[in-house]
Every structure is written in C-alpha cells, then in structure tokens.
Amino acid sequence: MRALVLTGPGEAEVQEVEPPVAGPGEVVVDVERAGVCGTDVELFTGHMSYLRTGRSWYPLRPGHEWCGRVTAVGEGVDGGWLGRRVTGDTMLGCGRCGRCRAGHHHVCADLAEIGISRGRAGALAERLAVPAAALHRLPESVDPALGALAEPGGNALRAVRAAALDPGERLLVLGTGTIGLLVALFARAHGIDVHLMGRDEAGLRLAAELGFTGAWTRASLPSLPWHAVVDAANSPELPALAVDLVEPARRVVYIGLAATPSRLDTRDLVLKDVTAVGILGGSAGLSGAIAAYASGSVDARPLVAATVGLAETADVLAGRRPAAAAPKIHVDPRR
Incomplete structure (x- = not known):
C-alpha cells in the first residue's frame, strides 16, 4: 500500500x-x-x-x-x-x-x-x-x-469543559487556528459568549464568517470581564497574558504549545486565585465531539x-x- x-x-x-x-x-x-x-x-x-x-x-x-x-x-x-x-x-x-x-x-x-x-x-x-x-x-x-x-474536536471540547463556564458567561480564546476556532464553536454550542483574539487577519476574518462578532487583535481587545481564557495559540507570551486578562477566581486553560518555554509568574496565579488547567489530547472528548457533529450543533x-x-x-x-x-x-x- x-x-x-x-x-x-x-x-x-x-x-x-x-x-x-x-x-x-x-x-x-x-x-x-x-x-x-x-x-x-x-x-x-x-x-x-x-x-x-x-x-x-x-x-x-x-x-x-x-x-x-x-x-x-x-x-x-x-x-x-x-x-x-x-x-x-x-x-x-x-x-x-x-x-x-x-x-x-x-x-x-x-x-x-x-x-x-x-x-x-x-x-x-x-x-x-x-x-x-x-x-x-x-x-x-x-x-x-x-x-x-473528531480528534482535534475532542481536544477543543475538553478545553471548553475545563473552562467550567455557565451559559451566558464570557470566554476569551487566544488563537484563531484550528484548535482556537474549534474551542469557539464548541463553546458557542454550550451557550457561552465567545470572543477570540488573534494576530492572523485571515483567521480573524474566518472567525467573523463563522458568526463570531467578537474577533479582536491585541490592540483592539475590549476591556471586558473574561470569565475564562483559553490559550490555544503558540506564543510564549500568551500564557502570562491569559492570567492577566482572566477575572480573579476564574480559570485559564492551556492547550496551545509554544516552540520555546513560556514564562508565567505563579504569584499572579496565587494573588488572583486563578485555576490553571492543562489539556493534553482529545481522549475524553472524542465521544462528545462526535455527538456534536452528528447532531449538527457544531459544524x-x-x-x-x-x-x-x-x-x-x-x-x-x-x-x-x-x-x-x-x-x-x-x-x-x-x-
């Protein structure tokens, strides 16, 4: 073969x-x-x-x-x-x-x-x-x-679950690549108010075409209370930014991987009482992703x-x- x-x-x-x-x-x-x-x-x-x-x-x-x-x-x-x-x-x-x-x-x-x-x-x-x-x-x-x-969808669904948001709460997704956009789609299917931040103009345009009105660059990102932040990008600066942006006592979810080490001051986590969650693999999300695709709630x-x-x-x-x-x-x- x-x-x-x-x-x-x-x-x-x-x-x-x-x-x-x-x-x-x-x-x-x-x-x-x-x-x-x-x-x-x-x-x-x-x-x-x-x-x-x-x-x-x-x-x-x-x-x-x-x-x-x-x-x-x-x-x-x-x-x-x-x-x-x-x-x-x-x-x-x-x-x-x-x-x-x-x-x-x-x-x-x-x-x-x-x-x-x-x-x-x-x-x-x-x-x-x-x-x-x-x-x-x-x-x-x-x-x-x-x-x-299904496999990247399982990863994205696990990230959405880890954010632990209720319908109507606000999620910021960092990154407009495949995983970032999938996180946004699955979060929206759960009734979450989704915003995305990216630097790639094509990715931001696609986010808008998918119906996400909150698609921002770092410069245009509004000052809103972000009830959770998912880092789905590959920049070593973004893990720290996620902690800076998220509301105190809420969650940041890390699913993106940078090519070089990221620096994150754990004092910021402690003083904001933030929970940080890492996501590796889509295993526990595969069944849910397949069900969402089958039902049409996520395309x-x-x-x-x-x-x-x-x-x-x-x-x-x-x-x-x-x-x-x-x-x-x-x-x-x-x-």
Whole structure:
C-alpha cells in the first residue's frame, strides 16, 4: 500500500510499504480522510521534542486525525466492527498501570501515540492498524471531513469543559487556528459568549464568517470581564497574558504549545486565585465531539481549506499549501 514516510528532517516521500495486518485485539481500517496537524509539521521539520528524547524516530509514518471503515478484525475482536465507519483515540496506554485503570491512559508512562511516537504507524496511508479498544463509531451522518476532525474536536471540547463556564458567561480564546476556532464553536454550542483574539487577519476574518462578532487583535481587545481564557495559540507570551486578562477566581486553560518555554509568574496565579488547567489530547472528548457533529450543533467543516492527495502531503508539511483562510488541510489517501 502507499504511505507517507518521514525519512529525516525536512524529508518526506510516498512509499510502497507492507499493508498492516490486524493482530490480536486490533482492526485494520481503510482510511477515508486524515488531517495534517501542527504536530505532523514539527515531526517533519525535526523540531518535535520527542525526536530529541528518543520517544519518536525516523523513519516515521505520521497522521493521527483520521476516519475510515473497518475492513479486517484480529483475534478477540467483535466481528460487528467489520464494515463500520470509525475514528479512534490517538493515545494508546498500556491498559495495566494505575493511570490507565483510573481513566488517564493519555498520560500513561508507556504511552504510544498513533502517527507520533514509539513507532506506531499513522493514518497518512491507505490503511491503518488500530487497537479495537481505541475505536469510536461514526454515524453515517458524520461525513469524512467531520470524522477526521473528531480528534482535534475532542481536544477543543475538553478545553471548553475545563473552562467550567455557565451559559451566558464570557470566554476569551487566544488563537484563531484550528484548535482556537474549534474551542469557539464548541463553546458557542454550550451557550457561552465567545470572543477570540488573534494576530492572523485571515483567521480573524474566518472567525467573523463563522458568526463570531467578537474577533479582536491585541490592540483592539475590549476591556471586558473574561470569565475564562483559553490559550490555544503558540506564543510564549500568551500564557502570562491569559492570567492577566482572566477575572480573579476564574480559570485559564492551556492547550496551545509554544516552540520555546513560556514564562508565567505563579504569584499572579496565587494573588488572583486563578485555576490553571492543562489539556493534553482529545481522549475524553472524542465521544462528545462526535455527538456534536452528528447532531449538527457544531459544524467544523468550514475550517477545512482543502483536501489533497497523498502525493501532495509533503508539500503541505513544507508549508506549500493551498491559499485559503481556513487553517486545516485534509488528505484523502485514496487519491
């Protein structure tokens, strides 16, 4: 089968590789759609920290935002999965440790991540092997674009839940990339008054097109009581700004990651009695994201700028992407 392979920093090519076989407890999925994520770009450029710590290595087959149809099941797997449209959890814990047993498999010490770490092949390929325990069924009403947005949607939904806001309260989202816009969409579906702050004019325009009248730059941001702030950007200055902007005794949620360390004065947290929450992975939000897509309460499809073929993916990773305001590029590996 064809798969995208990262062979070194800045090097990627489509190769003919052996197709996956469903081992015990696994299924094989024919991939319908896969998203290109900032993590994939970091793995391509060589800037991903996992490459320095030994958690990831080349050659590497990326892709962790995906959907498809089950075409084979391994030993011990319910045959009812055959033919089902599915997506899946990126985070694969050992299933045995205290963290996994407590429902925190996404921070398991032996965590493997599909398309990211510990040699687990990803979904930028025609087929993918996945543990059946990681699968989530997709209703037929959830099309491939939404199916491949389930993983980032799960992340965004977890951030909204962590903000702990009631309907009508005011949320400020820092960042107008895929995660920032998804946070805004899920928060609005919960009845929250959503505002966004960004520096990318295209992202701010898209936010306005999505119906968010409160789309601001730092210079134009109004002085309003922000009942929660979600940092969904990649600037090392924004974590401290989030604490500065949020109302005392409220919450800041950190889901964005900067390329360099951020500085945050914990005295500001203490003196404002602010709760800071970090979000890693969409595991606990996948079911909710899929349900929101299926019900129509969240339509994230306008976030997809284009769908390209597997052969064009290396160009996308290198920054040569179709010109569009929308932040997300999808790949159809069947092309």
